Amino acid sequence: MKYLDEYRDPELAARLFDEIRRITTRPWAIMEVCGGQTHSIIRNGIDQLLPAEIELIHGPGCPVCVTPLEVIDKALAIAARPEVTFCSFGDMLRVPGSSQDLFRVKSLGGDVRVVYSPLDAVKLAQQRPDREVVFFGIGFETTAPANAMAIVQAERLGLTNFSMLVSHVLVPPAISAIMEAPRNRVQAFLAAGHVCSVMGTWQYGPLVERYQVPIVVTGFEPLDVLEGIRRAVTQLEAGRAELENAYARAVRPAGNQPAQAVLDQVFELTDRGWRGIGSIPQSGWRLRERYRRFDAEARFDVGHIHTAESPLCHSGEVLQGLIKPNQCPAFGTQCTPRNPLGATMVSSEGACAAYFQYGRFIPSERVEVAG
Amino acid sequence: MSISLEGWTCPAPLRDYPAIVMGHGGGGKLSADLVRHLFLPAFRNAALEQLGDAAVVEAGGARLALSTDAFVVRPLFFPGGNIGDLAVNGTVNDLAMSGARPLYLTASFIVEEGMPLDQLGAIATTMGAAAQRAGVALVTGDTKVVDRGHGDGVFISTTGVGLVPSGVQIGPERARPGDVVIVSGEIGVHGVAILSVREGLEFGAPIESDTAPLHELVAVLLEHGCAIHALRDPTRGGVASTLNEIAAASQVGIRLDERALPVPALVRAACEILGMDPIYVANEGKLVAIVAREDAERTLELLRAQPLGARAAIIGDITAEHPGVVVARTGIGGTRVVDMQVGEQLPRIC
Numbered sequence: 001m002k003y004l005d006e007y008r009d010p011e012l013a014a015r016l017f018d019e020i021r022r023i024t025t026r027p028w029a030i031m032e033v034c035g036g037q038t039h040s041i042i043r044n045g046i047d048q049l050l051p052a053e054i055e056l057i058h059g060p061g062c063p064v065c066v067t068p069l070e071v072i073d074k075a076l077a078i079a080a081r082p083e084v085t086f087c088s089f090g091d092m093l094r095v096p097g098s099s100q101d102l103f104r105v106k107s108l109g110g111d112v113r114v115v116y117s118p119l120d121a122v123k124l125a126q127q128r129p130d131r132e133v134v135f136f137g138i139g140f141e142t143t144a145p146a147n148a149m150a151i152v153q154a155e156r157l158g159l160t161n162f163s164m165l166v167s168h169v170l171v172p173p174a175i176s177a178i179m180e181a182p183r184n185r186v187q188a189f190l191a192a193g194h195v196c197s198v199m200g201t202w203q204y205g206p207l208v209e210r211y212q213v214p215i216v217v218t219g220f221e222p223l224d225v226l227e228g229i230r231r232a233v234t235q236l237e238a239g240r241a242e243l244e245n246a247y248a249r250a251v252r253p254a255g256n257q258p259a260q261a262v263l264d265q266v267f268e269l270t271d272r273g274w275r276g277i278g279s280i281p282q283s284g285w286r287l288r289e290r291y292r293r294f295d296a297e298a299r300f301d302v303g304h305i306h307t308a309e310s311p312l313c314h315s316g317e318v319l320q321g322l323i324k325p326n327q328c329p330a331f332g333t334q335c336t337p338r339n340p341l342g343a344t345m346v347s348s349e350g351a352c353a354a355y356f357q358y359g360r361f362i363p364s365e366r367v368e369v370a371g
Numbered sequence: 372m373s374i375s376l377e378g379w380t381c382p383a384p385l386r387d388y389p390a391i392v393m394g395h396g397g398g399g400k401l402s403a404d405l406v407r408h409l410f411l412p413a414f415r416n417a418a419l420e421q422l423g424d425a426a427v428v429e430a431g432g433a434r435l436a437l438s439t440d441a442f443v444v445r446p447l448f449f450p451g452g453n454i455g456d457l458a459v460n461g462t463v464n465d466l467a468m469s470g471a472r473p474l475y476l477t478a479s480f481i482v483e484e485g486m487p488l489d490q491l492g493a494i495a496t497t498m499g500a501a502a503q504r505a506g507v508a509l510v511t512g513d514t515k516v517v518d519r520g521h522g523d524g525v526f527i528s529t530t531g532v533g534l535v536p537s538g539v540q541i542g543p544e545r546a547r548p549g550d551v552v553i554v555s556g557e558i559g560v561h562g563v564a565i566l567s568v569r570e571g572l573e574f575g576a577p578i579e580s581d582t583a584p585l586h587e588l589v590a591v592l593l594e595h596g597c598a599i600h601a602l603r604d605p606t607r608g609g610v611a612s613t614l615n616e617i618a619a620a621s622q623v624g625i626r627l628d629e630r631a632l633p634v635p636a637l638v639r640a641a642c643e644i645l646g647m648d649p650i651y652v653a654n655e656g657k658l659v660a661i662v663a664r665e666d667a668e669r670t671l672e673l674l675r676a677q678p679l680g681a682r683a684a685i686i687g688d689i690t691a692e693h694p695g696v697v698v699a700r701t702g703i704g705g706t707r708v709v710d711m712q713v714g715e716q717l718p719r720i721c
Contacts, residue, residue, distance in 0.1 A: 001639050010630075013703040045705015094714070103392040103714070116570065116645075222703045338400055338713045357710050 007221030016226040017049055020233060027053045028236050029185045030229060031178070031321055033171060034140075034192030035062025035350065036220050042354040044222045054229065057185065057321030058351035060174050060274065061192050063139040064091050065319060065343040065350045068273040069309050071138075071167045072097040074302040076105055078134055078165060081300065085111045085128065087121035088136040089143075095343050098307045118150035118164070125154065125162035134296045137164040142194040144168050144285060145259035148266035151291050163296040166286055169272055171195050172203045173283035179211040183322055188232040190218035190225070193247040198263075200255025204243050212241045219247040266291055275343055276309065276316025315342030318351050325352040332356060394714020398607025398653075401714045403616075422620065423542055424468040424603060427535055434535040436471030438462055441528045447490065449568050451561075451579030454527055455497035457655060460584045461606070462531040463505045467586035468602040468658065470541040470593060471533030473505060478529045479513040483522035491525060505584035507531065533586075539593060545600040546621035548691040551667035553660045555588060555674055556581070556682040558610055559638040562652035567641065578637045583656030588680050597670045598663035605659055608712060610686075611650040613659050614697045615711040624693035627709060628700050631686045650709065651716050661689065 038058045041047050047056055060066050076097045079086035093102040106112040115121050118135045125133035137147040154162040178186055196217045204215050214235035218228030228246045245251055272284025287295050314328040325331055335341040337353050344350040394401040418426040425438035442458045466473040502509050560581040567578055592599055605613035618625045634649045642649050662670045674680030697709040
C-alpha cells in the first residue's frame with residue numbers, strides 16, 4: 001500500500017536497528033508520548049529488537065487511558081437517560097467507570113452508538129430533533145479540531161438538541177508534568193506526530209530549553225518510530241538537547257493554522273484531571289463561554305458526580321513511565337482486557353492492553369515459520 | 372520478561388456482565404465463555420464437547436455431521452450477496468469443516484412485521500440458488516413473524532446434515548507440532564464489505580463479500596488423500612480467533628508469519644483507516660487447514676488449482692512451544708502474541 005509499505009520495509013528497518021545499535025554506548029530512557037506509537041512498537045515487536053540499553057517508556061498519550069474515571073461516570077449517567085442518544089468513538093465503550101461501562105448501559109436499553117466522526121453525531125441530531133444527541137468529545141490536539149468543527153456546525157445549523165461532553169487534554173503540559181515529577185527518569189521524548197501536524201512544533205522549543213531534554217517529533221510506522229529513536233539516541237550520546245522533526249512529511253513548524261484558529265474560537269484552557277496522574281494545571285480544553293450551551297455536563301446536571309479510582313490499579317505510574325505494565329501487581333491477574341481495572345488495559349492504544357495483547361509472551365528463540 | 376503463562380485470562384466466568392452485551396456475539400472470548408460456562412454445563416455430552424464447527428455423531432452405521440447457525444446481518448443486502456447466501460453457505464461450510472459431504476438443510480425465518488415481500492422473495496431465491504450451487508436440498512423450514520421493531524427485517528437459522536466419509540478424522544484437537552497452517556485465500560473481505568455499507572465508507576472500488584461454499588475444496592483435498600488434521604472457516608473473529616481455538620483445543624502453539632498473510636489492498640486500506648486488524652475480520656468463503664508437513668505443498672497446489680483457492684498460502688506452522696498461544700512474526704522481524712479478542716473489534720479513536 002502506497003505511503004505505508006515504504007515505512008514498513010524490513011530491510012530498511014534492519015539497517016536502522018543496526019545504526020541504533022552502533023551509536024548506543026550507554027543506557028537511555030526514551031518516552032514515546034503517543035499511544036499510537038506504543039501500539040506500533042509492541043505490535044511490530046520493535047522493543048524486542050532494540051539494544052538492551054534503550055528503554056522505551058510508554059507515555060500518557062492515549063486519550064482513552066487518561067480520561068478520568070469521573071468523566072466516564074458522567075458519560076454513563078448521561079448515556080443512561082431515556083431522551084439521550086450517546087455517540088462515542090468505538091474504544092471508549094469498554095472503558096470502565098466505577099461500576100459499569102457503556103456496553104452495559106447499552107445492554108440495559110441506553111441508546112449508545114459508535115461514530116467515526118463528531119460530524120456524524122451532528123448529522124444525527126439534525127435528523128432526530130426528538131433526541132438529545134451527545135458526543136463524547138475526548139482526545140488530544142489531534143481529535144480536537146473535528147470536535148470544534150462539530151460545535152461550530154451545530155451552531156450554524158441552530159441545533160438545540162446537540163451537546164458535547166468535553167474532556168480534551170494537551171501534550172505540552174503533560175511533558176512538563178513528567179519532567180517535574182520527582183521520580184522522573186525520562187531523558188528524551190518522541191513527540192506525537194499527529195498532534196504536531198495540527199499544532200505544529202512551536203510549543204516544544206520552550207520545553208527543550210527549559211528542561212534540556214531532546215524532543216523528536218515522530219510518526220507511527222515502524223521506520224518512523226525507529227528514525228525517531230535513532231535521532232533521540234544521537235542527541236543523547238552527543239549531549240545535545242534539541243527539537244527535531246522526524247515526521248516532516250506530515251508536520252510543519254506552524255502546524256495546521258485553520259485548525260488552530262477554530263480550536264481557539266471554540267475552546268479555552270482549563271485545569272484537567274488525568275486518570276491515574278491527577279490534576280495538571282492548564283492541561284485541557286473546555287468550551288468557551290460563548291459555546292457553553294453545547295456543554296453536556298451543564299445540560300444534564302452531572303456536575304455533582306465525583307469518583308475515586310481503584311487502589312489496586314497502578315495505571316498512573318504506568319502512564320508516568322515509573323513502572324512497566326507487567327510490573328503492576330494486578331497486571332494479568334486481577335486486571336485483564338476482559339476485566340480491566342484501569343483504562344490503560346482497555347484501549348487498544350493503552351500500554352497495559354498492548355503488553356497483554358502483544359508483548360506478554362516472548363518466545364525463547366526467534367520465530368521461524370515454514371513457507 | 373519472566374512471566375508464567377498460567378492465569379493470564381481471568382478465570383471467573385461471565386463475571387463482568389450480568390446481562391448479555393454485544394460482545395457475547397463477537398466470536399471472541401466473551402462468546403467462548405458463554406458456550407463454555409453457560410451452554411456446555413446445561414447440555415453436556417460427548418459430541419458437543421468436540422466443539423467443532425459441526426458435531427459428528429454415529430447413527431445407523433453412518434457418521435453424520437450436524438451443524439446449525441443463526442444469521443443476523445445488517446444490512447440484509449450487501450455487495451457480493453445477501454443474508455440468504457450466508458445462511459446457506461455458512462452451514463454448508465460448517466459441515467464441510469468436519470470433512471462431511473453436505474446433504475440437506477433446514478431453514479427457519481423470524482420475520483419482522485412490515486418486511487417487504489419482494490425482499491423476502493429475493494432472499495429465498497438466493498437461498499435456492501446457493502443450495503443448488505452447494506449441491507444440498509432445503510428440505511424443511513419454519514416461519515414466525517414478530518412485531519415491528521422486534522427484529523431486523525429477517526433473522527434466518529439453518530441446520531444442516533452431511534455424511535462424513537469413512538476414515539476421515541478432522542477436528543480442532545488434532546493439530547500436531549510440525550503441521551503447517553494454510554489459508555485458502557485472501558482474508559478479511561466479508562467483514563470489510565459489510566462495514567463499508569454499514570458505515571457508508573467508500574473506497575473507490577466496491578469490495579464484495581467472499582461468501583462461497585467450501586465443501587468442494589475440502590472434497591478435493593480428501594480425494595487426494597491429503598493428511599488434513601484440522602479445518603475451520605474463520606468467520607466471526609477472523610483467522611486470529613480460529614487459530615487461537617485450534618491452539619487451545621490441540622494444546623499446541625501456532626507460529627504465524629504476518630508477511631505471508633494474503634490480505635487484499637482494499638482490506639488493508641480499510642483496516643488502516645478504521646484502526647482494525649485484518650486477522651480479526653470475518654470471512655465467509657475461506658478455510659484454514661492444519662496439514663501434515665509432508666502434505667503441505669501438495670495441499671497448497673490442489674487448493675490453488677481451484678478457483679476458490681487460487682490465492683491459498685502457507686501462513687505458519689504448529690509448534691510444541693507456547694501451547695495454547697498464537698505468536699506472529701511481524702513484518703519487520705519482531706514477534707507478537709495474537710490473542711483472541713474479548714468482544715467485538717472496536718474502531719480506535721485516532
